[in-house]
Amino acid sequence: MLKLRLKRCGRKKQPSYRLVIMTESSRRDGRFIDQVGFYNTITKQSYFDIDKINQWLEQGVKPTDTVKNLLIKANIIKK
Structure with missing residues (x-):
């Protein structure tokens, strides 16, 4: 099953995240299928x-x- 989730990047104590499409069983920082934002x-x-x-x-x-x-905060999907 595919998930839209956050992948951590950035330096120590200065996190930023990429929005990526990954399989549910992948690790947080593992291989992703597509990057759709940050x-x-x-x-x-x-x-x-x-x-x-x-x-x-x-x-x-x-x-x-x-x-x-x-x-939801970005008004892309509704509640």
């Missing part, structure tokens, strides 16, 4: 490729709870 927790800067996200969600990809909350 989110920086320190500056609250984010970018989401809305077309790709909607395309993957239509194909049945499930977002994690944290990603779902980010997408």
